[in-house]
Amino acid sequence: MSCRSRPLDHGNAMTHELADAQLRLEAALRREGPLAIAVSGGVDSMTLAYLAHRVDPKATLMVHAVSAAVPGEATRRVEVYAARWGWTLRLIDAGEFADPDYLRNPVNRCFFCKRNLYGAIAAVARRRIMAGTNLDDLGDYRPGLEAASQHDVRHPYVEAGIDKKGVRALATAHGLDDLAELPAAPCLASRLETGIAVTPLSLRLIEAIETRLKRNHPGHTLRARLRAGGLVVELDHRLDPMAIENALGQEIADMARGFDERRPIRYERYRMGSAFVGRKDGVA
Template identity: 30%
Template structure:
């Protein structure tokens, strides 16, 4: 509760904010606290692109309608950014820089004094080139500023009765590609459909990493048994091949964030 109060005080010091809102655990919590603290001096901005699943966009729209928050959806087509499709190691930097420049214009047009985004304390420990763009453009990171970890955010989200308190962690679909492998709209669609299938089948935390035309599935080790049931295994393999994958594999290490960074 002390960290929640610290966050509220920090948001008050910013006076008015545009929240980069993805409908994920962190940005939903940040937007809710901002709305409760600043009232109408808050707006949400969500980027729509081929690397952002439709289900996440729908959830973002529904949340803002429920909470009566002004919501702007901007087009942010990453594949048109020079160099992005080649998936360099600084891919996330290129994307975030372009996105936050667009959000800056929207915030200025709506009289918002600050732009805030939802990275948390745990993000300091992984390779996060997007945070370089955040720093360069003067974007505020209230959750990191107030030392809120993912566990803190989930606990406080539960306290605030947010449906996202136990939502699976999510990152943009471009993060499923091996560095240096060309990102295409077709392959993004393959990954999106594959992950949606697994979620529809009741798997909680999923990633489908793409290596050429091979799918490497990451799920929680506790759910390995469920995936290996004949009916489920056969359905997943058949469906992913229909989506365009040649080979379908299970990563024996299970789900973990940033597994594509293990080669860096």
């Protein structure tokens, strides 16, 4: 897949609209001085980092938090892009695993995660923090946005009126096809049902299972979720849960035993956010 940058094509109405969106985004990126881009490794933050670096490479710092909740492939992707495009990159420990509020995994766990992240970025960067929140994110339950507000984090996609589809279109327009095709990939802690404590051991199990599934089915939405009633492997509509269980069930069961997880294992259709249970008012 090509990662070569190419100019936007102005040949039709749709790409004119996309070009206008990019101009609005660039204006949002220019409104302030030196920037720190919070880069998770997903399509939103990676595309934002790429475009921010094009606007002002000397004044743009990319910051990526490394922890057990961040898939290793996301960290590797950030490092590859930083080397390829000459980004200034800072790897940090956001410190969420020292936060008991985060570890107990309440329904607003994301607030505590982002509070630690933005606090850690502010401590090392001392510049305006920008995040890859897009318009579609505003329609979901996103307690992390409250933490962003507390740290005065800006969301240039939102300011420019760009949704997820627009982000992917921008990535494609610049030849970042590997980013444009990335399935959504929230942090690994999102795979733990509300109230199940966050532990590095559980997150390693989740990552190991999802990595194994992706090896056979790249480009698909795949989740391994730990619930009170067992381990659930969720697969998008293009995959047959029974076929996956027949092909990989024993291997996944062996992996779970190897991580000391002796829960029953089920195979189901993917449901976005299905690990979040309980009230969504900041109380688990």
